Amino acid sequence: MRHQKTSFDPSKRKIHYLFSDGKEMAEEYDLKTDELIMRKWRHKSPLGAQSPWQVEVGEPLVNTPGSQDSDIIRESCSNPVFTRKDTKSSFQWRIRNLAYQKDVFSVFVEPSERCVVIKTSNKKYFKKFCIPDLDRCGLPLESAALSFTHANNTLIVTYKKPKEILTGEQELLKELKELRGTTEGDCKAQ
Structure with a gap:
């Protein structure tokens, strides 16, 4: 790398x-x-x-008006939208447009498939997803690290980051802070 x-x-x-x-x-x-x-x-x-x-x-990246894909049939804006937004101490996924009560949801780890499963008791929503950061490090999924909440039609699934991931992120952040970058408008002298 x-x-x-x-x-x-x-x-x-x-x-x-x-x-x-x-x-x-x-x-x-x-x-x-x-x-x-x-x-x-x-x-x-x-x-x-x-x-x-x-x-x-x-x-997720969205198509800009005038791009090739903008005139094609697209998803309804009321469909569930699945995104990931990490915090310092946890991986976090948000699924917007899910207008069910919290007790309808079941969120659990499927160790044999190395993924997290979200499903509803009314069978209206089902999602399996992996945690690539854990896969890259070869770390197991722990059920105890998984939690979820629901508010404002959004299901928030949180997985507490293992110590190995936190340590790696801290080391990477130190390295990134030492990098000298370019700013908008910088150019090399010819």
């Missing part, structure tokens, strides 16, 4: 990573809180074309 580019705008630190297997990762951190705002991945196809960005943390 190597840092290809680091840049700052007034409120964010952006880091772009290139990996030896051809994958790319881009991260954005809030400069005031040092919290991860977005992490997205992409890779090259066997023929060398770039795949679209896959958002792991943060709001």
Whole structure:
């Protein structure tokens, strides 16, 4: 892994990573809180074309008006929206547009599939998702670290970060703070 580019705008630190297997990762951190705002991945196809960005943390990328996909049929704005937003001490997922009571939801770890499962007793919503950070570190999923709450039509699922992840994030943050980045308008002298 190597840092290809680091840049700052007034409120964010952006880091772009290139990996030896051809994958790319881009991260954005809030400069005031040092919290991860977005992490997205992409890779090259066997023929060398770039795949679209896959958002792991943060709001999903939306199509801008005038883009090719904007005129195609799209999802209803009342469909559930699944996003991940991490905090300093936990991984957190938010599913908006779920207008059920908390007791309708069942959230649990499925150790054999290494994923978290969300389902409703009325069979209106079902979702399985993995925690890539734990998979990359080879750490097991712990049921005791999982919790959830529901408010304002949003289900919030929280998984407490293991010590190994917290330590790794602190070391990475120290390293990132030492990087010198470019700001908007910087250019190399020719």
